[in-house]
Amino acid sequence: DAKTTQPNSMESNEEEPVHLPCNHSTISGTDYIHWYRQLPSQGPEYVIHGLTSNVNNRMASLAIAEDRKSSTLILHRATLRDAAVYYCILSLIQGAQKLVFGQGTRLTINP
Amino acid sequence: GAVVSQHPSWVICKSGTSVKIECRSLDFQATTMFWYRQFPKQSLMLMATSNEGSKATYEQGVEKDKFLINHASLTLSTLTVTSAHPEDSSFYICSAMPGDRVNTEAFFGQGTRLTVV
Numbered sequence: 001d002a003k004t005t006q007p008n009s010m011e012s013n014e015e016e017p018v019h020l021p022c023n024h025s026t027i028s029g030t031d032y033i034h035w036y037r038q039l040p041s042q043g044p045e046y047v048i049h050g051l052t053s054n055v056n057n058r059m060a061s062l063a064i065a066e067d068r069k070s071s072t073l074i075l076h077r078a079t080l081r082d083a084a085v086y087y088c089i090l091s092l093i094q095g096a097q098k099l100v101f102g103q104g105t106r107l108t109i110n111p
Numbered sequence: 112g113a114v115v116s117q118h119p120s121w122v123i124c125k126s127g128t129s130v131k132i133e134c135r136s137l138d139f140q141a142t143t144m145f146w147y148r149q150f151p152k153q154s155l156m157l158m159a160t161s162n163e164g165s166k167a168t169y170e171q172g173v174e175k176d177k178f179l180i181n182h183a184s185l186t187l188s189t190l191t192v193t194s195a196h197p198e199d200s201s202f203y204i205c206s207a208m209p210g211d212r213v214n215t216e217a218f219f220g221q222g223t224r225l226t227v228v
Contacts, residue, residue: 043222
């Protein structure tokens with residue numbers, strides 16, 4: 001199974017952009033890159049996902065390297081509510097498309 | 112957006128008893144649901160894949176006789192922790208994806224905190 005590597009923690013200031021990196025050097029050609037985040041004592045929440053092209057939605061942007069071996073989740077203007085653990089996950093296309101979580105990055109936002 | 116609901120949100124039970132946790136997809140049908148367990152300060156660990164109308168698929172190291180999964184309808188999966196012990200105390204989370212889409216987002220329940228005393 002292709003795995004992802006993320007920094008354990010990151011810190012940023014409110015209203016500043018945040019770039020959360022993820023390495024996935026063993027990604028296969030059919031793996032999608034998903035990002036989820038988890039606030040304390042809650043289930044994970046979908047953020048964004050993509051395959052090859054960069055993606056934007058109301059929550060964030062996803063920049064995918066040309067060789068797809070890494071990606072970056074971009075929060076354009078962080079708020080205190082963005083403080084969470086962010087997980088970069090490669091979807092395993094094995095019929096059920098299960099998501100296997102790594103350790104994630106704990107993002108702290110300073111006021 | 113689509114909602115997955117878990118019940119109960121928290122439960123305290125005595126050691127040796129069984130506890131059932133429900134996971135419902137409220138506005139879509141899900142032929143497959145997933146069950147995770149999360150210990151404090153740790154990531155989610157996938158326990159099993161719940162398949163509607165057939166047996167669940169368990170991850171390596173997860174005891175299928177201890178964690179009984181039933182997926183009797185397209186909107187409901189249940190996880191029963193049998194003969195619970197204090198080491199089973201954890202945060203249990205389910206997820207589901209709409210069955211008619213491929214590589215879309217997964218929707219997670221709010222989680223169930225189980226405390227075994």
